[in-house]
Amino acid sequence: MADIKEVDSKAISEPEAIAMLHQLNEDLLPKKFGIRGTLWVILLLIIAGLGVISYISQLRNGLSITGMGDYVSWGIYISNFVFFVAISLVGSLITAVLYLLNVPWRAPITRLAEVIAVAAIMFAGLIIIVDMGRPDRIHHLFLYGRIQSPIVWDIIVVITYMTISLLLLYLPLLPGISFCRDRLTNVPKWQKWMYRFLSLGWKNKPEQYKIVKRSIAILCVLIVPVALSIHTVTSWLFATTFRPGWDSTNFGAYFVSGAFMVGAAGVIAGMFILYRFFPRYDQYITKKHFDRMGKLLVLLSLIYLYFNINEYLVPSYKMKGEEANYLHELFSGDYAPMFWSVQIFGMIIPICVVIFKKGRKPLPLFIIASMVIVGAWFKRFLIVIPTMLHPFLPMQELPEKWKHYMPTLQEWSITAGSLAGALLVITFFVRYFPIISIWEVAEEKGISHKVIYEHLNEQ
Amino acid sequence: MLNRMYNLTGKRAISLLVILFMAFSVGQAFSQKDTTEKVKAPADQKAAKPAEKSGSDQKAAPTTGKAAIELKVSYVKSNDSRSVKVHVSRKENKKSVGCDSVSVSLYFDEVKAKEANDITGLLATLVTDENGDAEFKLTDKFNKAIADRWKYTFIASIENDKRYKNAEEEVTISDASITLTFDLKDSVKTVTAKLSGRNDTTADLPINKASVKFYVKRSFSLLPIGADGLSTNKKGIVTAEIPNDIMADTNGKITVIARIEEHAKFATVEGRKDIEWKTPRIASEVQGRSLWSVGKNAPVPLVVGSCFIVFLVWGVIFYLFYQLIRIKKLSKTKAG
Known part of the structure; x- marks a missing residue:
């Protein structure tokens, strides 16, 4: 377990520490976006706005505006939900697992991982509501839910995980908010008020740091089982339903390994944006970080590949009943191009490229991470939709269109809106809060809390 | 120089692969067969549901x-x-x-x-x-x-x-009305409907030759009972048999309905009456506590276990919220 004692500041002299602290604040406190950042925000706002308009249309007309029907009752909303839950696991991987393993290079990327986790889990919860035909009845889940149902477990775990992730984001952020409160003077009043309110009057006292560090340690222990639960329970939504492709005892581990892989890819993509487009961030997120995250991505991809082989090889060896039709559809039918693209471009090629040192350089790794993320989204599509089109009871005497699923424009718009919404949360966070933890980086560089307290509180 | 060129070519190749992959995957989602038909689906659905055309x-x-x-x-x-x-x-x-x-x-x-x-x-x-x-x-x-x-x-x-x-x-x-009476003969249950109207002089005037239909109320619709083409006699009376295998509600009752529908003179008139029935409906087919029964019959270990885990985790979460309060209090105290 990580050491939570006060860092030894003997290795660095006090004037050096103070100068370094100044530099850290200078480099890492949030700054106004340039033209590219503004255009990015506008683009996301437009996509999210279109999603909201489509959702209002869905509220007015019901789920009949979607391509879902009697057979495909879980469409891209649910595959998007699984994707969000998967990517949210990154918080537990980077923050908690690396913390508990005392990995020294984690400090500059933990907050990025946590904010991705929070944004993803928020929109996972929202997309479930979007998938409900009667969202006004959501409280019925709590009033009339059966504790035997995995759907009720999922609701409990999503809320719990979201709360823990928020705490894990907020507690280490307290010193950072206080730096913003004290040092960002040329900001609007509402922003000042926000910093004052959220900082809880933080004074950089060693006792406060002690509480924060102890709380982080507790959260890191707590979040691992909860994170494993959230995606395991999500997998059980499928695995406890008797259908081809879902009838597997492997599903929990299969989902969790896939989630860790896409989560790591999400952090790599975020790291690259900070590294490439934010001045001086490359001093903190270095090529060393990309190299190590690349290695982690290869390891996680190999684990996921192993579970994929298990999931598809064993049933395809037996080729029994309706399962055979489902597998033929994936391997050589309508979904074959998507299936093989996801396997090859989303898993095999990333492993083959990133296993070499050149593949772990920032740009190639970013491209590979983007491929993994896109592949992961379509992988969730492949988990949900083809199975729903292959029920055990034969589909007889139906209109032809019921035998296929094509998401409508509104579904695509809402899904894109939710993805844009999650990116907006991350973008706004980067705009208003330090995305690299100043005090943790300071601690990593050997600056003691005492120096931070004595120096910063003089300002 | 060669190394730079190699790096540049490598980057371009990777970029091209990604673009191809994304185009391929996105294209697939749109390229399943009978796409045209599926795009038209919402319009077809609306045509089938006049309610949604409002x-x-x-x-x-x-x-x-x-x-x-x-x-x-x-x-x-x-x-x-x-x-x-x-x-x-x-x-x-x-x-x-x-x-x-x-x-x-x-x-x-x-x-x-x-x-x-x-x-x-x-x-x-x-x-x-x-x-x-x-x-x-x-x-x-x-x-x-x-x-x-x-x-x-x-x-x-x-x-x-x-x-x-x-x-x-x-x-x-x-004005007309239907009154219902029930009878049991040789374990055969029957329902008798008496249809009567009024005029200026008589308050209980039997209505002859009126077509009457009998139903038993079910959860979502009415179940027709009795023979086809039943109509009232000179006394305004008609009788139908109630099948014995009808399930009652959880209170052991069924509701029987006799109705004349869209009559030229009397319009739609019906009589409804509850009858105690011998076969009460069982609330749940699953007996006792099990994973498949209703919520209140969940297995005790599942309820206790899940509650224990939820309270444990949320107990820790509330402890951490308390730590936030402590941090705020520490901010107000002077440095020791």
Whole structure:
């Protein structure tokens, strides 16, 4: 377990520490976006706005505006939900697992991982509501839910995980908010008020740091089982339903390994944006970080590949009943191009490229991470939709269109809106809060809390 | 130099791969067979559900001239409660389509303004729903006021609607009622309906040769019972057998209904009555506590185990919230 004692500041002299602290604040406190950042925000706002308009249309007309029907009752909303839950696991991987393993290079990327986790889990919860035909009845889940149902477990775990992730984001952020409160003077009043309110009057006292560090340690222990639960329970939504492709005892581990892989890819993509487009961030997120995250991505991809082989090889060896039709559809039918693209471009090629040192350089790794993320989204599509089109009871005497699923424009718009919404949360966070933890980086560089307290509180 | 070129070519190759992959994957989602048919699906669904066309109905109505409509008025009496229903429709592509949001004035006996303490005149102004239907349930006060009468006229009128032409329709009804009695002979249960009307001199006038249908109320619809083509005899009486295998509700009762439907003179009249039945419905097929039973019959270890985990985790979360309060308090204290 990580050491939570006060860092030894003997290795660095006090004037050096103070100068370094100044530099850290200078480099890492949030700054106004340039033209590219503004255009990015506008683009996301437009996509999210279109999603909201489509959702209002869905509220007015019901789920009949979607391509879902009697057979495909879980469409891209649910595959998007699984994707969000998967990517949210990154918080537990980077923050908690690396913390508990005392990995020294984690400090500059933990907050990025946590904010991705929070944004993803928020929109996972929202997309479930979007998938409900009667969202006004959501409280019925709590009033009339059966504790035997995995759907009720999922609701409990999503809320719990979201709360823990928020705490894990907020507690280490307290010193950072206080730096913003004290040092960002040329900001609007509402922003000042926000910093004052959220900082809880933080004074950089060693006792406060002690509480924060102890709380982080507790959260890191707590979040691992909860994170494993959230995606395991999500997998059980499928695995406890008797259908081809879902009838597997492997599903929990299969989902969790896939989630860790896409989560790591999400952090790599975020790291690259900070590294490439934010001045001086490359001093903190270095090529060393990309190299190590690349290695982690290869390891996680190999684990996921192993579970994929298990999931598809064993049933395809037996080729029994309706399962055979489902597998033929994936391997050589309508979904074959998507299936093989996801396997090859989303898993095999990333492993083959990133296993070499050149593949772990920032740009190639970013491209590979983007491929993994896109592949992961379509992988969730492949988990949900083809199975729903292959029920055990034969589909007889139906209109032809019921035998296929094509998401409508509104579904695509809402899904894109939710993805844009999650990116907006991350973008706004980067705009208003330090995305690299100043005090943790300071601690990593050997600056003691005492120096931070004595120096910063003089300002 | 060569190394730079190699790096650049490598980056371009990877970029090209990604673009191909994304285009391929996104394209796949759109390229499943019968795409055209699926894109049309929402329109087909709307055509199959006139209720959902309501929004477009208003736009579809001609704006240059008012459209002609059909107005229907019907009357339903169930035991002692009475209601008047109206249906407004128009022709669209040779099909009858319900008109929503149309104001229909409902009058009793004659068209005139409502006066205080007078049951005649305007009863209510109804607004049709998305199917073009509206219903007015006659109040107890009204029922008492017409207790001595045996013939009524209801008039529905549409006036000054922005989209549709004026229309008026009336229905005149002679009062009738159905009383039900049950009998058991040789383990065969029967229901007897007596249909009686009124005139100026007689209060209980048997109605002969009226076609009567029998039903048992189920959760979502009515289950027809008895033989086809049953009609009343000279005494206004008709009898039907109740099948023994009908399941009762959880209180061990069934509701039997006898009805004459859309009769030229009496309109729709029905009698309803509950009967104690021998086969009460079991609330759940699953007995005892199990994963498959209702929520309150969840297995005890599952309830205890899940509650324990939830309270444990949330206990820690609340402890951490308390730590936030401590941090805030520490901010207010002076450095020691």
